[in-house]
Amino acid sequence: MLPFESLLKTLQTGSGFWNPLVWIVAIIVALLVVLIIRGFGKKDYKKGTSQTQAFLSGNPEYDKERMHIKGSNVYWGFSEILNWIINLLKKMHTGNVSDYVLWFVIIIAILFLSIIIPAGAI
């Protein structure tokens, strides 16, 4: 049976340390502070009234399906910037098992050249 003290021990990482229990206590305190600040906020919010309707610069609200931001659209700009490398990597993933084996041969060749040849064994 593990002694109770061992549950409270701090993980020493060499140069640093990590104690999740201290972190959790700190987060709880921070959340309490947030709740207190929130308590000072306005209390005139009414659910189900026009207050809760989306405001789209005066444009009508689309149906639910069209309003949802789809997976392809999240981080669209970010993905556009990375497109050059994504397209390059996609080209690597041909889905052809012969190409998978070719990569294996290439890696074996690289390992062979780097581990065996420099030793002057051949």
Place this chain on the structure above:
Amino acid sequence: MNALEFFVVNSPIFAVAIPLLGAFLTPIFGMINDKLRNVFAIFIMIITTGIVFALSYDVVTNGIRTYIFGAQDLSLPVVRILFEVDAMSCFMAIISVILAVVALIYSWAFMKENTGLDKYYTLLLLMTTGMLGMELTGDMFNFFVFLEITSISSAALVAFWINRGKSVEAGFKYIVISTIGALFVLFSIALFYGQYNALNMAIIANSIQFTFLDKIALVLLIGALAMKAGIVPLHMWLPDAYSKAPSSVTLVLVAATQASLYGLLRLCFTIYGNMITLSPVSIGWLLVLFGIVTILLGVIMAIAQTDLKRLIAFAAVGEIGYMILGIGTGLVTMSPSISAAGLTALKGGIFHIMNDALDIGLMFLVAGAIFYATRETSLDRLGGLARNMKYTTAFFIIGLLAVSGLPPMNGFASKLLIYESTYQLNPILAIIAILASILLLAIFVKVLHSAFLGPALPRFNEVKEVPKSMLFAMAIIAGIIIVFGVFPDIIITNIVEPAANALVNNAGYISKILSLTGGA
């Protein structure tokens, strides 16, 4: 010898024999009743889990345990197989049994509508047998045999949804890749046997001279095991297999992939041991390079995915990179002698093996739950599921925090060890690793938003929460993630550190066998 001693002494063979026997008994129970078959398979796996835990406790307390099949006098020239179980073997076996038992519980409801479930449960138990055999054996040829058992059963399970062409294609790719890998492993074993007249890992490690043939064997084994472990650019089978297999199978596939990674660790640390420093190119630096490339490619490809399971599969590739980075850093910083920084890196890498299995495993189970409820995995078609699937959403958020390495989850503790040690090796490596982790967070936040948040979509109005057995399976993994995250020191001290020490101390591994043979 009392019953308990008998049980502990024979636990290495029980850990493999019980799921093997259970695998072939399962169809017989299936002929009687489907529920009885499911209960039997889960019961077998729970017994196996108990045995692995008992064996692990014994190994951590009393040191390496051996089990000899055949003549007990090792000086006799008789063919025999020898299991040699150290803390590293136990560490890997614990991962395998936990994932297997969770997969079986999850399968109860998840696979209920499918036919051919007698074969499914048999293959799942066989796959677990193969993994445990790979992890517990001390014999190279035996390792190959269990590798084959794992590969064949895995390929059949990847292609289990045989009515879907892509599943069959993924299974075909998996078996081609596995067979080629296994062929090279077998060839390497032949090179060892030809030179040293031995198949036992410890005896080969004791005799190894780093000859030309040993170098060829090293190259072939690294290549084959790296391919099976999903290291870039040999990972391409992995997204296909992970995404097309049933989610319960994918969970065990994660453990099977890690069993190959274990083989790579055994190769570098035990069989080649100190000889590996004689390599003209540092094997440690090679692993660091492979690790960084694996992280970057996995994460960047995950950004581009819109299919949930394929996205998680690429994230899994990235996570493999973290393990390789930690292990590679350990190898670099421990040459020529053991250093504290090297041991920290190794502990980080090893701890991350378990964390990855749990975190990515949970993500696949959540993906399976979404598929079960909606018959959909495209992130472009999903949305608003948090309203109808509250528990699944909660499990996804736990998995999200853990995979991204956010405190206080388990992924943070292992990644912290990896960051810190790689920073000491080269700060740029640590920066890349941290940035990739941030990208992983962004990727899974995208999944959270597109699948779970947003307005309630009319086509998912009828969607309900998944059955209790699936929720229970996810809860087990989520619970372990939280416990490992909140008490990382206990896990590292009692499970990870003994595994890292066992791996580093190859002299102890070798001397255990030599003491049995009388130094022959």
